[in-house]
Amino acid sequence: MNPTGYAQLDELLARLAGIASLDESALEAEHTAILGRKAGALTEASKQIPTLPPEERRGFGAAVNQVKAAFEQAFTARRAELAEESRRRALAGVDLTMPARHRWIGSAHPVTTVIDEITEIFRGLGFVVAVGPEVETEWYNFHALNFPANHPAMDMHDTLYVDATPVPGDRGGRQLLRTHTSPVQIRELLTHEPPVRAIIPGMSYRNDPFDPSHAPAFHQIEGLAVDEGISFVDLKATLVHFARRFFGETTRTRFRPSYFPFTEPSAEMDVECQLCHGSGCPACKGTGWMEILGCGMVHPAVLANCDVDAERYTGFAFGMGPARITMLRYGVTDIRYMYEGDMRFLGSLR
Numbered sequence: 001m002n003p004t005g006y007a008q009l010d011e012l013l014a015r016l017a018g019i020a021s022l023d024e025s026a027l028e029a030e031h032t033a034i035l036g037r038k039a040g041a042l043t044e045a046s047k048q049i050p051t052l053p054p055e056e057r058r059g060f061g062a063a064v065n066q067v068k069a070a071f072e073q074a075f076t077a078r079r080a081e082l083a084e085e086s087r088r089r090a091l092a093g094v095d096l097t098m099p100a101r102h103r104w105i106g107s108a109h110p111v112t113t114v115i116d117e118i119t120e121i122f123r124g125l126g127f128v129v130a131v132g133p134e135v136e137t138e139w140y141n142f143h144a145l146n147f148p149a150n151h152p153a154m155d156m157h158d159t160l161y162v163d164a165t166p167v168p169g170d171r172g173g174r175q176l177l178r179t180h181t182s183p184v185q186i187r188e189l190l191t192h193e194p195p196v197r198a199i200i201p202g203m204s205y206r207n208d209p210f211d212p213s214h215a216p217a218f219h220q221i222e223g224l225a226v227d228e229g230i231s232f233v234d235l236k237a238t239l240v241h242f243a244r245r246f247f248g249e250t251t252r253t254r255f256r257p258s259y260f261p262f263t264e265p266s267a268e269m270d271v272e273c274q275l276c277h278g279s280g281c282p283a284c285k286g287t288g289w290m291e292i293l294g295c296g297m298v299h300p301a302v303l304a305n306c307d308v309d310a311e312r313y314t315g316f317a318f319g320m321g322p323a324r325i326t327m328l329r330y331g332v333t334d335i336r337y338m339y340e341g342d343m344r345f346l347g348s349l350r
């Protein structure tokens with residue numbers, strides 16, 4: 001029996017009870033002092049085992065192990081206690097019965113969703129998506145589209161000019177924010193041999209007040225089909241197909257004669273009012289119809305301006321305002337709601 005060894009173990013055991021009241025840093029220091037692999041007191045004690053007479057080794061070894069187990073248990077218990085205390089401190093003052101805040105889930109803007117739906121329907125008919133610059137010259141925005149030189153739309157009141165210095169050249173003129181997506185039709189015809197089938201979404205800008213039915217910056221989506229033998233029948237069939245896909249299979253449509261410089265003949269297409277289904281309501285001003293787009297056969301002068309042989313090729317074009325169509329779908333009467341970014345309103349349209 002080695003009295004020194006057992007006396008050491010007794011001294012250590014005297015420290016066992018103290019562990020239960022140590023704070024975190026003191027606990028870890030004590031752990032190192034007693035169980036540390038390099039210089040821990042118990043490690044030192046166990047180093048004595050091989051030096052003992054053989055008959056004493058087993059007894060002392062077992063004693064060391066018992067003390068070691070007792071300390072390990074005490075350390076584990078105190079660590080768990082401290083973790084629990086720290087968790088309680090973190091929760092102090094937190095009302096666990098308060099409802100959780102909902103996680104924010106984003107989604108596409110309703111107008112973007114409508115643009116995607118419209119684009120998808122025309123893609124199914126073989127149209128490809130085309131885009132172009134938002135700053136254009138007068139030639140692309142007006143002249144190529146057969147606007148007469150003195151057309152009122154070119155007035156400062158309607159068009160936002162960004163640079164008064166004219167761009168030189170046949171296709172130049174003053175620089176402006178495009179007032180419609182139609183210049184992309186010109187760019188498509190100038191760069192692609194017919195057949196051309198393009199669907200053109202994008203922003204347009206006009207010097208308009210921001211009121212219930214106008215926005216100075218607004219979305220447009222236009223379509224263009226140019227090929228040999230295209231007639232008004234193709235125009236009508238395509239647009240009626242679109243209206244039925246978008247608004248529903250039984251949706252009625254009608255075409256009214258209209259005028260645009262870039263199409264001849266021209267028409268506006270109405271769909272039956274989505275709110276009253278034709279019986280008449282304040283939204284459709286009692287008519288039962290809602291105008292959704294303008295369309296027509298591409299004017300031969302426009303084809304000629306794009307170096308397309310107007311004797312060989314014909315085509316149709318159409319344009320609509322996706323924000324307006326979104327308003328029709330949801331029965332919204334003020335276009336400003338579409339562009340103000342008020343999440344309470346936009347969330348209600350989902």
Ligand SMILES: [Zn+2]
Binds near residue numbers: 275286
């Ligand atoms: Zn109605």
